Amino acid sequence: MSMGRHGGLRMAVRFVLGRSGTGKSRYCLGRIVRALRSGGDEPLVLLVPEQATYQAERAILTSGGIRAYSRLHVLSFNRLAFFLLKGRPARMELSAAARAMVVARLLRGLTDRLEVFRDVSRPGLAAHLAAIIEELQHETHEAATLRDVAETLVKERAAPTTCGKFRDLARLLEAYDAYMEGSRPQWADPAAELTAAAAHVKHAPFLQGARLWVDGFSGFTGQELATLAELLSVSASAEIALCLDPDQIDLDEPTEPTGETARLFAAGERTYARLLEIVRKRRLPLAASLVLHRARRFREAPGLARLEAQIPHDRMGGPLRIDGAVELVKAHDARAEVRFVAERIIAMVREGRCRWRDIAVIVSDVEAYRHYLRAAFGNAGIPYFIDRPMPLAEHVLAQGAAMCLRLATGGWSTPEVLAYLKTPLSVLSAEQADAVEQYALAFGVQGEEWTQEAPWRWAQAEAAAF
Known part of the structure; x- marks a missing residue:
């Protein structure tokens, strides 16, 4: 103490x-x-x-x-x-696209001083350099650090292009910091927060x-x-x-x-x-x-405990007895792989060996497997949650709010109305929304007809089918 x-x-x-x-x-x-x-x-x-x-x-x-x-x-x-x-005043947050636009503007202003990154028109250059600047900020590297690296590389007789890249990055990072300092009252840089x-x-x-x-x-x-x-x-x-x-x-x-x-x-x-x-x-x-030292997680699976203890390459000996704790299954493709997993999960739950919440599925690439998982688990009735960052635009509430704004400002176009009716924010069920869509398309409902107080009475004989 x-x-x-x-x-x-x-x-x-x-x-x-x-x-x-x-x-x-x-x-x-x-x-x-x-x-x-x-x-x-x-x-x-x-x-x-x-x-x-x-x-x-x-x-x-x-x-x-x-x-x-x-x-x-x-x-x-x-x-x-x-x-x-x-406690600070509210400011707009700089997005990745906005950061790339700032970098592109700075590149145009630094063209005469740059050695390697002079071709501002090269596709993707600004976005790539913006990502590098963000990483440098995360690691708290400053322009002076990059200059020191460039000088060290020169002394070690590294390739001139490599040295030039570090000097260019130092100039760009310095210009970026100065620009954001001048824009501080309006913009917040998430990478520097x-x-x-x-x-x-x-x-x-x-x-x-x-x-x-x-x-x-x-x-x-x-x-x-x-x-x-x-x-x-x-x-x-x-x-x-x-x-x-x-x-x-x-x-x-x-x-x-x-x-x-x-x-x-x-x-x-x-x-x-x-x-x-x-x-x-x-x-x-x-x-x-x-x-x-003691691996408590594998108390009920001694085979996994032995495997975990010997995974480091410098401990591997001969064949390891793991008592069936690991099973290797070969599938023809990702779809078949996910179907097998869904069937195995259902069997485990039906046998009372575990509950839904006790099961985790780990994949190498969430985006590559996401659609297969949704289809297989949805068809099998398996409750699940995919742990992945969800863009705000994909959130149900954000989608509903955006559609309401588009309806209010866009003249109640039929595609926008029908899209809103199919969101969870609508008071209609999925079947009711489908029926309204068929009716609207059949009788050409448009614009202010969606907001009129009088009921629709077009072709009542045919409307009975809806």
Whole structure:
């Protein structure tokens, strides 16, 4: 323990280390639940990836004895940035297309100074460079860093084109930063929001003296590392869970794995080395790491436990007995593959071996399998949820609101009306919407006829068929 900046006792930073399934998340959630049950007014913060916030909240509320909480914040980095910056004036957010347009404009202005990227008319150049700028922002690289890299490459006699690219990127990044600085009152750059939020950590009341848990991350961007460093500096205590094999590294003096020495848990090892360096540079108190060895996740499947323990290439021996825990099935195509999975899921549920919610289907490419999954699971009556980012334009509420606006401004065109009637926001059932569509197309309903108060009485004899 040591004295914190606010005068109270400060607990240490502690790493929770172990391979997959050893209980790191269970440990963190258990500590949080005990802290909630014990009472007190100290803030509690759980930092997890964006897609894991709901799962973590649900796990805490279903752990028994916790029906609600007010002092626990389950946050992702995006949500944390939102809370830290919510007092600022509202601004328009720069989209990917807008970023590419800004870069294209800057390229035209820098043509005389560029060495490699002079051909502004090249298709896709602006969008590609905009993506590079976004990545540089995420890693907190500045124009000066790129110039230093270019100078190093020149000294090492690298290809002139390569050196020129780095100098061009430095000029472009510098111009982009200057442009966004001048546009700050109107536009917000999402790629720079987390960097701006990090400066507000020390002023946020809900973070001062908080107990912090970090779980579910295999690595961090430069922005996230900088923000996490600020969080560690103001927290009363912190526990950081990382997935790695503790027996494969030196926990006191870890080194970042390189391409030649990279192992299965290289990402976790690299993250551990970087975080340990941050803790020591900031002179934060460091407790002995909690090392978890026992794979609790596979207690009922010893074959999988043996497989998990021997997956790293440097441990592989001869054939491994896994007692039928893994089955390899060859399918002719993706459609047949998904149908087989659907049949196997139905059989497992009917036999009472598990419930729908206990089953996960993992694919290499969600977009490639999405339509097959929807068709097979829909036909089989399997309730499912596809975990993929959904554009706002695909959301039912957004689609309905957009259609209402188009109807109000577009003169009630028949295609727009029929499209709206088929959305879940319509009061009509699917069968009723189909009947209205057939009637409207048969009798040419148009424009203001959709809003007239008098009922339609065209060809009543034929209308009876509808």
